[in-house]
Amino acid sequence: MIKRVEINYRGIFQKNLGKKIGSDIVIIASGMGRIGFSNGRYSDSPERNGIPCKYFAFVSHDLSEEELEAECGAKLDIDQCDISVVLDDTMIKGVEPWGWHGVRPINEKVQPGGTLLVVTKKSQDELLQFIAKKPYSWKLATYSGDLSFGGLWVFRDDLTHEKTLGAVAGIDPDIIGIEAVEKYLNHKTPKEPARAEAARQAYDEVRKSVRTVKPGEGVEWKHEIPVLPKWFQFMEGAAVPAVKRHFELGPKGQSRNETFKRGTTKNQRPVVRFDLCTKCTLCWLECPDQCFDQTSDGLYDIAFEYCTGCNKCAQACPVNECIVMVDELQFTDDSSPWDAYKANPQKYTEWAEEKKRKGRYIHPMVTGTGLEFVEGELVPFGGKRAGQKT
Amino acid sequence: MIAEEPKIKNVYEREDLLTGCQAVSQAVRLADVDVIAAYPIRPYTEVMDALSKIIADGELDAEYIIADSEHSQFEIVKHASSVNARAFAGSSGTGWCYGFEALVVTATDRLPVLFLVGNRALDDPGAFGVEHNDAMAVRDMGWLLAWVTTPQEALEHVLIGYRVAEDKRVRMPMALAMDGAFLTHSQHMVKIPTREAVRQFLPPYDLGDGRLHPDNPISIAPQVNEDWVMELRRQNWDAARRARGVIKEAYGEFNAVFGERYSTPFFTEFMTDDADTVLIGLGTVCAPGRTACRRLREKGEKVGFVSLRWFRPFPTIELRESLKRFKAVGVVDRDFAHGSPDDGGILMHEVRSALYPLKNRPAITNIITGLGGRDVSIDDCIRMYEIAQKSKTDDKLDNFVTWIGVRE
Numbered sequence: 001m002i003k004r005v006e007i008n009y010r011g012i013f014q015k016n017l018g019k020k021i022g023s024d025i026v027i028i029a030s031g032m033g034r035i036g037f038s039n040g041r042y043s044d045s046p047e048r049n050g051i052p053c054k055y056f057a058f059v060s061h062d063l064s065e066e067e068l069e070a071e072c073g074a075k076l077d078i079d080q081c082d083i084s085v086v087l088d089d090t091m092i093k094g095v096e097p098w099g100w101h102g103v104r105p106i107n108e109k110v111q112p113g114g115t116l117l118v119v120t121k122k123s124q125d126e127l128l129q130f131i132a133k134k135p136y137s138w139k140l141a142t143y144s145g146d147l148s149f150g151g152l153w154v155f156r157d158d159l160t161h162e163k164t165l166g167a168v169a170g171i172d173p174d175i176i177g178i179e180a181v182e183k184y185l186n187h188k189t190p191k192e193p194a195r196a197e198a199a200r201q202a203y204d205e206v207r208k209s210v211r212t213v214k215p216g217e218g219v220e221w222k223h224e225i226p227v228l229p230k231w232f233q234f235m236e237g238a239a240v241p242a243v244k245r246h247f248e249l250g251p252k253g254q255s256r257n258e259t260f261k262r263g264t265t266k267n268q269r270p271v272v273r274f275d276l277c278t279k280c281t282l283c284w285l286e287c288p289d290q291c292f293d294q295t296s297d298g299l300y301d302i303a304f305e306y307c308t309g310c311n312k313c314a315q316a317c318p319v320n321e322c323i324v325m326v327d328e329l330q331f332t333d334d335s336s337p338w339d340a341y342k343a344n345p346q347k348y349t350e351w352a353e354e355k356k357r358k359g360r361y362i363h364p365m366v367t368g369t370g371l372e373f374v375e376g377e378l379v380p381f382g383g384k385r386a387g388q389k390t
Numbered sequence: 391m392i393a394e395e396p397k398i399k400n401v402y403e404r405e406d407l408l409t410g411c412q413a414v415s416q417a418v419r420l421a422d423v424d425v426i427a428a429y430p431i432r433p434y435t436e437v438m439d440a441l442s443k444i445i446a447d448g449e450l451d452a453e454y455i456i457a458d459s460e461h462s463q464f465e466i467v468k469h470a471s472s473v474n475a476r477a478f479a480g481s482s483g484t485g486w487c488y489g490f491e492a493l494v495v496t497a498t499d500r501l502p503v504l505f506l507v508g509n510r511a512l513d514d515p516g517a518f519g520v521e522h523n524d525a526m527a528v529r530d531m532g533w534l535l536a537w538v539t540t541p542q543e544a545l546e547h548v549l550i551g552y553r554v555a556e557d558k559r560v561r562m563p564m565a566l567a568m569d570g571a572f573l574t575h576s577q578h579m580v581k582i583p584t585r586e587a588v589r590q591f592l593p594p595y596d597l598g599d600g601r602l603h604p605d606n607p608i609s610i611a612p613q614v615n616e617d618w619v620m621e622l623r624r625q626n627w628d629a630a631r632r633a634r635g636v637i638k639e640a641y642g643e644f645n646a647v648f649g650e651r652y653s654t655p656f657f658t659e660f661m662t663d664d665a666d667t668v669l670i671g672l673g674t675v676c677a678p679g680r681t682a683c684r685r686l687r688e689k690g691e692k693v694g695f696v697s698l699r700w701f702r703p704f705p706t707i708e709l710r711e712s713l714k715r716f717k718a719v720g721v722v723d724r725d726f727a728h729g730s731p732d733d734g735g736i737l738m739h740e741v742r743s744a745l746y747p748l749k750n751r752p753a754i755t756n757i758i759t760g761l762g763g764r765d766v767s768i769d770d771c772i773r774m775y776e777i778a779q780k781s782k783t784d785d786k787l788d789n790f791v792t793w794i795g796v797r798e
Contacts, residue, residue: 022577023407023577026407026577026579027407030407030579036579037576037577037578037579038407038576038577039571039575039576039577040575042433042518042519042570042571042575042763043518043519043763045432046432065540065578065579066540066677066680067681067684069540069576069578069674069677070677070678070679070680070681070768071681071768073572073576073674073677074569074572074576074674074675074677074678074765074766075572075765075767076519076763076765228797229797230797230798231796231797231798232798238514238515
């Protein structure tokens with residue numbers, strides 16, 4: 001019997017979190033007399049900020065370590081898993097870790113009866129608007145938590161790690177048991193009972209929240225999975241054809257690399273108030289991924305498939321409320337905002353303000369209070385045109 | 391020697407979850423290494439990360455020097471070794487090759503530095519996955535070269551490696567090779583020995599009269615003429631030959647201290663007792679190889695797997711004696727030797743050459759697989775067994791080399 005856990009995390013920001021969860025699953029399972037090991041998808045490293053990455057933990061009750069290693073180790077990726085943990089809910093829109101990999105459904109590896117386990121503050125119905133349908137039934141479970149982002153050398157100690165261990169125990173005690181999780185956490189930090197309590201709370205939460213997703217429930221997956229060339233189809237000499245240069249005005253007027261879009265790197269996206277734009281060009285200039293397209297009227301459209309949500313445009317924009325970063329789960333498609341604005345400026349502006357009201361992204365503070373959505377200043381259509389940021 | 395000393399009660403201090411790289415760094419701590427030179431390249435980098443932390447935490451008192459390149463890195467440890475400092479370095483892929491000049495002279499100067507080679511595909515294209523050609527580059531230069539397959543074995547072979555390399559009869563640098571990613575970055579529970587047990591197994595490094603010191607005036611590696619070189623090569627040749635016996639001794643004494651960890655020093659056989667067809671390979675390919683073997687055994691197929699550990703010195707006699715029992719041997723190469731005889735891989739050439747003196751040789755077939763970190767699955771290994779079984783009756787060399795795992 002083999003239990004496979006996949007941990008989806010955001011590159012760099014959750015590197016330590018993902019590894020810590022994978023390691024502790026093995027240490028706790030091993031304390032229960034089980035055999036386990038853990039590794040990461042090596043190709044994910046070196047990671048870029050926010051890119052979807054994976055860590056794995058494998059546990060067995062009856063196999064020897066060598067047999068477990070043979071079944072699960074020395075592999076780039078897994079074929080299927082019992083639990084797929086998602087440490088940032090915006091990854092449910094799909095994951096594209098490398099070029100020529102395609103945008104894959106977040107539940108791609110979830111086997112029949114397996115569980116997609118998401119830390120989120122969204123409802124399960126909201127999440128299912130984005131997750132691919134499968135031909136068999138699987139389970140969705142959620143536990144409440146803020147986005148836990150740290151850095152390359154920084155681990156954000158906000159109990160997401162403990163909660164995830166509790167949640168995994170809640171879904172499948174054959175991987176780790178909740179008592180063993182509590183014992184481990186209490187042994188490691190005897191003076192901090194809050195850690196084991198957080199694990200227990202998430203354990204209870206997922207047991208209540210877990211639901212079966214029926215075959216066909218979810219969305220039709222529209223992203224193609226690329227087929228890699230055979231050895232005799234490559235150019236000789238490690239040469240790869242480049243993207244042909246092309247430019248014209250208008251949305252998507254510049255040629256871009258179709259084999260690596262990187263859009264699934266973002267967990268937030270810029271919402272632009274075109275009516276406030278002074279055409280200063282700073283967003284277009286500063287964007288490190290060349291996502292901004294020049295248009296015939298001097299405004300800049302955004303190719304969201306290529307936007308990594310880095311926030312540089314919003315920081316560079318000198319006009320108050322003109323570019324605001326909004327939670328990625330507020331959007332269901334990557335259509336052109338400039339087209340929508342041109343079709344109906346008033347309606348577009350109302351739409352933009354609605355998105356900002358619901359999902360304005362505030363960077364979590366180091367105190368661990370998490371992701372917050374707060375009301376911004378409402379700027380009327382076409383009003384306060386040259387308003388300076390303060 | 392060891393048998394006369396009192397048996398140590400606690401040979402292990404604790405168990406911890408460690409990657410292959412972290413396991414090596416723990417062994418370097420336990421071996422009380424004096425000088426470490428570092429220069430980053432994946433997958434070796436995690437070793438230098440872990441070692442710098444061990445030193446910063448006060449668990450090891452060693453000079454830790456970050457070099458400007460692999461060439462300087464390897465020169466630093468070579469020189470440190472010559473003044474009787476136990477030295478450690480490591481690298482991967484093209485980084486290892488960049489320091490090649492230093493690697494060659496370390497062997498000729500007979501300085502027993504231990505290097506970790508986290509196997510990585512040679513550029514181009516820039517890739518990170520495992521391929522064995524990097525470590526194989528030193529195979530003809532007077533080096534000790536061995537592959538390990540688990541973090542536990544990695545830890546233990548740093549200790550065994552120093553013991554063999556520093557032995558007066560050997561004094562050769564040691565390259566400890568580990569499959570990049572699959573072993574260097576895979577976390578397993580590892581038993582960490584006590585210092586006391588390690589001290590009992592690994593004697594202090596003592597160069598004796600070969601030590602470069604003002605009190606022992608010698609000159610190492612002067613410029614020489616044609617009348618010197620061949621004699622020095624002859625010495626190296628002899629040392630490499632003596633190393634086989636020293637390796638056997640080392641495993642005997644390792645088992646005496648740590649319990650019966652290794653039944654055979656040079657390679658490990660799996661389900662070979664009544665086998666007629668075996669696969670032989672280096673590194674982590676043994677995991678899917680053995681599982682495939684187990685599955686075929688359930689169907690009544692007489693198959694086995696041989697995991698080769700020591701590549702230099704090559705266990706000629708032992709392997710010949712072992713493999714002559716079988717009808718067919720499939721050699722699994724995670725490396726390439728383009729344009730070589732029959733266009734096979736490096737390991738195949740070595741195995742075939744070792745079997746040549748036999749009157750009744752097993753049929754040999756060659757599989758090239760897993761290059762650049764490509765997965766080798768259990769099903770792939772089942773196919774390899776089928777190919778090897780077929781070679782018993784089909785001796786046409788057209789199908790001598792099979793590529794498995796390449797998109798075709």
